[in-house]
Amino acid sequence: MNQNGRRVFLAHNSCLNSSYDLNVLKVGLERDGYVIVDQPELADEVIFSGCSVRSTWVDDAISQIHQISSRASSAKITVTGCIANVSAGVVSAAIAARPINFQSHADILRNRTGQDFRALDRDISQDTAHDFEGNPDNGLTQMRRRVGTAKAEVLARFEQLDREHGTALASLYRRTTKGFVFYHEEESAELITVTRSCLYRCSFCSIPRGRGDFESVPIDDILRKATAALDRGVRRLILVGDEVGNYGAEGAGPRFADLLRALVALNPQIRLSIRYIEPKTFMKNAELLKSLCDSGNIDLLYVSLQSGSEQILRAMNRNPDLSKISDAYAAFRNTTDVVFYCNWMVGFPGETESDFQQTLKLARALDLQINVAIPFSARPDTPAEHYADQIDDKTKEYRLSRLSIELADMKAAMFEQQLSFLDDEARRSLLQQIKLGEMQQYQAPLAEERPVVFQRRLQTGGDDAGKA
Numbered sequence: 387m388n389q390n391g392r393r394v395f396l397a398h399n400s401c402l403n404s405s406y407d408l409n410v411l412k413v414g415l416e417r418d419g420y421v422i423v424d425q426p427e428l429a430d431e432v433i434f435s436g437c438s439v440r441s442t443w444v445d446d447a448i449s450q451i452h453q454i455s456s457r458a459s460s461a462k463i464t465v466t467g468c469i470a471n472v473s474a475g476v477v478s479a480a481i482a483a484r485p486i487n488f489q490s491h492a493d494i495l496r497n498r499t500g501q502d503f504r505a506l507d508r509d510i511s512q513d514t515a516h517d518f519e520g521n522p523d524n525g526l527t528q529m530r531r532r533v534g535t536a537k538a539e540v541l542a543r544f545e546q547l548d549r550e551h552g553t554a555l556a557s558l559y560r561r562t563t564k565g566f567v568f569y570h571e572e573e574s575a576e577l578i579t580v581t582r583s584c585l586y587r588c589s590f591c592s593i594p595r596g597r598g599d600f601e602s603v604p605i606d607d608i609l610r611k612a613t614a615a616l617d618r619g620v621r622r623l624i625l626v627g628d629e630v631g632n633y634g635a636e637g638a639g640p641r642f643a644d645l646l647r648a649l650v651a652l653n654p655q656i657r658l659s660i661r662y663i664e665p666k667t668f669m670k671n672a673e674l675l676k677s678l679c680d681s682g683n684i685d686l687l688y689v690s691l692q693s694g695s696e697q698i699l700r701a702m703n704r705n706p707d708l709s710k711i712s713d714a715y716a717a718f719r720n721t722t723d724v725v726f727y728c729n730w731m732v733g734f735p736g737e738t739e740s741d742f743q744q745t746l747k748l749a750r751a752l753d754l755q756i757n758v759a760i761p762f763s764a765r766p767d768t769p770a771e772h773y774a775d776q777i778d779d780k781t782k783e784y785r786l787s788r789l790s791i792e793l794a795d796m797k798a799a800m801f802e803q804q805l806s807f808l809d810d811e812a813r814r815s816l817l818q819q820i821k822l823g824e825m826q827q828y829q830a831p832l833a834e835e836r837p838v839v840f841q842r843r844l845q846t847g848g849d850d851a852g853k854a
């Protein structure tokens with residue numbers, strides 16, 4: 387079914403998990419003869435993959451679709467990703483002047499090219515060294531856009547200190563800072579999706595609906611990709627999934643622990659970064675995970691605790707046993723330098739000041755390397771959307787800013803000791819810059835959650851118009 391040059395403009399505002407799938411679709415379209423164009427005006431069809439995890443991302447997606455459709459007045463508009471399953475009505479109403487098709491990545495691929503999405507994914511590599519933001523022609527610009535100017539400045543200053551003093555601050559900063567950890571400025575990594583969607587039903591979350599039925603990628607496919615990456619000299623694998631700890635739970639085959647053991651058996655030097663595992667499955671597999679952290683085979687665990695209040699965790703329909711989790715974290719941090727990445731949610735319905743204080747207290751006590759504060763956003767058709775005791779925006783914002791400041795202070799404190807060789811003024815200024823970097827991630831819409839960039843960001847006017 388060769389399309390002989392039918393032109394497609396791809397854009398997205400989705401997370402790494404979903405943009406992985408858009409990348410698969412892109413390869414499939416190109417294999418079938420489609421041409422991926424870098425301006426909407428040139429396209430016969432626009433495919434936009436959108437995020438619906440927070441209302442701000444839905445608004446952002448709608449605004450981008452508006453811009454694109456006004457520049458591609460005769461193109462067919464197709465919307466995919468979570469937004470197509472969760473917020474199709476809102477998107478259609480907002481873009482009323484144009485008919486919009488809503489389809490999954492897999493359906494788009496099958497309908498346009500006849501190819502099977504899973505078979506195609508099996509066949510391709512998503513090595514972060516290729517076609518990602520670090521392309522030599524745009525590496526620095528892209529990095530600044532992704533992490534913000536303050537973090538880029540911190541990195542530049544650390545690199546200078548490393549040159550002058552023989553320290554390894556830049557590497558430590560990259561390894562422990564949001565925006566850097568899933569990229570390849572230091573080394574390549576192979577992204578491998580191992581699960582899609584989630585078996586849990588947290589009361590605030592639209593991911594199970596947005597991503598469809600939970601499924602695990604067959605272990606042979608994962609091992610084949612891992613082997614190919616290792617053969618190319620890539621030692622770091624990023625295991626991607628909306629929740630990877632339930633790997634295999636929908637079938638009778640290998641489970642998450644089997645997958646980890648099989649990967650490590652391929653090469654003792656393998657390093658796994660796990661993006662995302664939930665506290666329940668983290669605890670269930672804690673012993674194995676710890677031994678793999680101890681042996682250096684796991685370098686990052688993305689586990690979101692969300693709240694320090696067991697009452698709120700119960701209302702979220704999540705694991706409320708925080709004392710066990712705290713003990714487990716302490717044990718990990720005693721013997722390993724694995725990086726923990728954690729999201730904290732503020733303003734969940736019913737959250738009192740005391741609940742919020744418990745979150746602050748737990749975040750301080752755990753002192754994890756990467757922490758992100760996220761405001762609760764009511765998602766359509768989730769139980770939490772209908773909870774009576776919604777928190778007003780002002781309180782939510784106030785709590786968000788207090789938690790963000792606390793997390794930024796913790797980040798600076800992480801480096802205080804390391805910078806003790808500097809004079810007071812130089813140290814203070816650098817610590818201030820580190821805090822600024824942490825705070826900046828809440829101010830500007832950075833591209834960190836959009837790591838796969840097929841085309842540069844759409845420009846709407848001014849001097850940059852037309853460079854999209």
Ligand code: SF4
Pocket residue numbers: 583584585586587588591592593594628629664
């Ligand atoms: S475990 Fe994570 S992905 Fe699954 S429903 Fe809860 S928040 Fe959503």
